[in-house]
Amino acid sequence: MPQGYIRFPHIHQNRIVFVSEDDLWLITDNGGRAERLTAAVDEISYPRFSPDGQLLAFVGQEEGPSEIYVMPALGGPAQRLTYQAADCRVLGWSPASDEILYASNASQYTGQFHVIYAISPKGGQPRQLPLGMANAISYGSEGGVVLGRNIREPARWKRYRGGTAGHLWCDAKGSGTFQRLLQINGNIAAPCWVGERIYFLSDHEGIGNIYSCTPEGKDVRSHTDLQDFYARNLASDGQRMVYHAGADLYLFDPANESVRRIDVELPSLRTQLSRKFVSAGSYLDSYALHPNGYATAITTRGKAFTMGNWEGPVIQHGEPDGVRYRMLEWLNDGKRLVAISDGIGREALVVFDPKDAS
Numbered sequence: 518m519p520q521g522y523i524r525f526p527h528i529h530q531n532r533i534v535f536v537s538e539d540d541l542w543l544i545t546d547n548g549g550r551a552e553r554l555t556a557a558v559d560e561i562s563y564p565r566f567s568p569d570g571q572l573l574a575f576v577g578q579e580e581g582p583s584e585i586y587v588m589p590a591l592g593g594p595a596q597r598l599t600y601q602a603a604d605c606r607v608l609g610w611s612p613a614s615d616e617i618l619y620a621s622n623a624s625q626y627t628g629q630f631h632v633i634y635a636i637s638p639k640g641g642q643p644r645q646l647p648l649g650m651a652n653a654i655s656y657g658s659e660g661g662v663v664l665g666r667n668i669r670e671p672a673r674w675k676r677y678r679g680g681t682a683g684h685l686w687c688d689a690k691g692s693g694t695f696q697r698l699l700q701i702n703g704n705i706a707a708p709c710w711v712g713e714r715i716y717f718l719s720d721h722e723g724i725g726n727i728y729s730c731t732p733e734g735k736d737v738r739s740h741t742d743l744q745d746f747y748a749r750n751l752a753s754d755g756q757r758m759v760y761h762a763g764a765d766l767y768l769f770d771p772a773n774e775s776v777r778r779i780d781v782e783l784p785s786l787r788t789q790l791s792r793k794f795v796s797a798g799s800y801l802d803s804y805a806l807h808p809n810g811y812a813t814a815i816t817t818r819g820k821a822f823t824m825g826n827w828e829g830p831v832i833q834h835g836e837p838d839g840v841r842y843r844m845l846e847w848l849n850d851g852k853r854l855v856a857i858s859d860g861i862g863r864e865a866l867v868v869f870d871p872k873d874a875s
Contacts, residue, residue, distance in 0.1 A: 521783040523766045526759040527752045529566035533759055533779070534573060534590075535766060536561055538789055541575065543591075546757075546768055548780040554592045563607040566590060566754065568614040572638055574607045576619075585619050587638045598636050599643060604628060611635060612656050620652035629681075651686075655710040658755075660691030661732055663698065663708045663715050671704040671720040672747035678702055685717065689732035698734040707751035709758055711771055716740070716758060718751050727751060727760070727769060740769065741776060802843050808851040816845045821856050823871060834869040836860060842867075 526535040531546045534554070541554040541564055555561060559578040566573060570590055577586045577595065582602040588595035599605065603623035610617055616635040622628045631652035634643040648654075653665025668683040683705045685698040699705070703721025710716075714729040725747030727740040741748055746763040753759075758769045766779045795818070802816040814823045819841035821834040835842055840860040847854055854869040 520764070520781040521785065522764040523761050523781060525562050525564060525750050525752075526761055526766055527565050528754045528757055528759045528768070529570040529590075530754065530756075532566070532570065532590075533766070533768075534564045534566065535759075535761070535781075536564065537783060538785060538787075541573065542781075542783070544779070544781060546779065548782075550782045550784060552592075553785070554588075555595070565607045565609050565617075565752070567610055567638070574610070574617040574619075574638065576605055576607055585617060585636065587617065596640070598638070598640055601643070604631070606652065608633065608652075608654050612660075618646075618654060620654075653683075653706070653708055655708045655715070655753075657689075657691075657710040657732065658712075661687065661689045661710065662691065663687045663710055663732070664695065665706065665708050668706050669704070670706055670747075670749055671718060671725040672749050674704065675725075675747070676720055676723065677704045685715070687715065687732050687734070696734075698732075699730060699737070701737070707760075709751055709753035711753055711755060711758065714771070716751065716753070716771065718748055718760075720747065725749065727758070729771075740771070740774065803845060805846045807847055808849065814845045814847055814854055816843050816856070819843070821845045821854070821869065823854070832871065834871070835867065 521537040524536045526533055533544050535542055539560045540557055541561055542551040543554055544551040557579055562576045564573050564575040572587055573590045574587045576583050583605050584597055585599040586595045586597050601623035603621050605619050605621040608618045608620055616637055618635050620631045620633050622631050630650055633646045633648055633651050633654055636643040651664040651666050653668040655663050664686045667681050685705055685708055686695040687698040688695045701721045703719045706718045708715055708717045716729040718725050719728050724743050726743050727748055730737045743762055748760045748762050751758055751760045760767050766781055768777045768779055797817040800818045804813055804815045806813055812823055812825050821842040822831050824831045840858055842856045842858050845856040856867055857864050858867045
């Protein structure tokens with residue numbers, strides 16, 4: 518049975534939740550047949566178990582914008598908690614387990630700035646935590662906290678080394694004083710405080726892998742050696758960690774430094790792989806009227822077509838697949854067409870003769 522493409526995993530004891538086909542699925546850490554928890558009409562992301570394993574918080578777009586939802590961890594109706602109409606991401610739960618923590622750019626003067634909010638799973642008004650700009654957070658067992666700023670997945674901008682690369686700030690003792698953690702030349706993401714170490718993702722050595730350091734930023738260690746695909750969306754329940762690389766789900770246990778791929782069976786009709794009939798008008802790139810007014814040339818979804826304005830077939834020009842055409846125009850003689858094509862690896866002008874069209 519195919520396993521699908523797995524994203525955004527989270528773990529609680531022996532249960533793992535993940536996203537595939539824009540829905541939430543539940544599986545045990547032994548793998549096997551996954552159970553579908555949702556049947557949403559739009560995207561779902563960033564699920565997080567509550568510390569007691571009874572609830573799941575996640576980001577949903579069921580009613581348009583990205584908002585925070587909560588539902589029973591074993592399945593059931595979801596409740597919408599936020600109405601901020603802004604970018605958001607569930608980060609986890611508060612140390613007291615009574616609030617959902619999420620990052621959002623709501624009320625910020627630019628969409629690039631995120632702060633951390635807390636909201637009760639029963640609903641109510643979100644409150645902003647006094648932590649400044651941050652879009653990742655993880656708590657230690659002794660009251661310490663690590664923040665991520667400018668956090669974005671290294672896999673989305675591979676080997677980025679610029680001024681907005683992600684970095685970590687740590688309050689090791691819970692005193693309210695934060696220190697910059699690490700000065701490595703790379704993009705850091707997904708901090709997870711587990712035991713006496715802070716684990717994170719970084720691609721400063723080329724490929725996104727799992728690393729860790731002490732709360733003082735010392736003794737940096739590498740824990741995975743991925744060569745083909747980046748480790749992505751690292752998440753933890755405070756004991757073990759899960760992540761995905763490529764389309765696969767992995768479990769990392771820091772207690773014995775073991776990494777294990779979890780085989781997932783996804784019982785699905787694969788509706789997202791079914792044939793779809795998409796309105797060409799929704800993807801119209803350009804159009805041009807024939808010099809004599811009886812036909813129209815259009816480009817839509819990167820393909821070039823001509824058609825009579827009142828009757829006759831739609832005719833495709835150029836390669837049927839694998840090449841993008843744009844800015845299709847009639848030449849002055851009305852007998853030929855010219856367009857921009859990327860068929861040779863770079864953009865170039867091509868001329869079509871309608872007599873040669875299919």
